[in-house]
């Protein structure tokens with residue numbers, strides 16, 4: 001072999017090596033860019049929380065994971081976080097130009113009327129925003145953009161934050177299994193003041209109920225406990241039957257919520273009302289309770305009571321709940 005041929009071979013070997021090296025390096029970068037980010041769902045975590053955490057639009061998160069029921073995440077479920085969708089923009093001027101609103105994924109049985117009522121936006125605005133030609137032909141799973149005023153969005157995110165907080169507060173101890181709740185029953189205390197503690201004393205020692213406080217939850221009004229404070233009863237913690245109605249059936253299958261106050265004479269405070277809306281929303285989600293089964297005490301047959309008082313805003317409550 002002559003010298004020049006050896007040099008040539010070395011040159012080719014070197015070039016081949018360089019080529020392989022560059023190829024591997026580029027592929028590695030490419031894979032890193034493409035490799036999806038995985039999030040393992042923790043106990044009590046909601047999709048909304050995860051979307052906020054990674055700053056990913058909720059609908060992209062739903063699409064990336066082909067989620068059918070966004071309210072039912074499993075613990076340790078792996079979710080793909082579509083990182084290419086992460087919005088890195090921190091420019092506040094750009095944000096003000098963005099449309100305000102929320103994304104909503106259509107569930108079976110949803111109608112535009114339901115959605116418009118829930119988000120307090122006209123059907124016309126929703127159809128225009130989403131180029132809907134035939135409102136009766138909506139597909140389950142389709143994601144709509146619901147335009148909302150900044151004020152309504154603020155209230156919505158305020159409620160969402162409150163719901164997250166409540167979800168954590170009312171989480172059950174690991175060894176306690178959720179009862180098969182069917183109803184949510186709303187009461188007033190018919191007193192101007194009070195708290196879980198004072199009602200517990202009354203139910204235990206005056207009414208001789210061995211399990212004490214007859215309700216699962218009490219919402220204070222500023223007289224006896226801070227205005228709007230949610231108190232969680234031991235019946236909820238232990239998931240045992242209530243003692244808030246005469247009917248055994250409703251005590252067994254109805255979650256009892258009591259708002260402190262006498263609503264035959266005045267309405268609940270705004271803070272109490274907002275806390276109630278958030279709590280009932282969370283409970284409806286947790287226990288799959290439809291709107292028709294959110295009732296006032298007096299709405300139950302044969303209970304013969306005015307509770308929760310004629311000034312309790314039942315219609316306003318229902319217009320703020322999920323279907």
Ligand SMILES: [Zn+2]
Nearest residue numbers: 187188297307
């Ligand atoms: Zn009652």
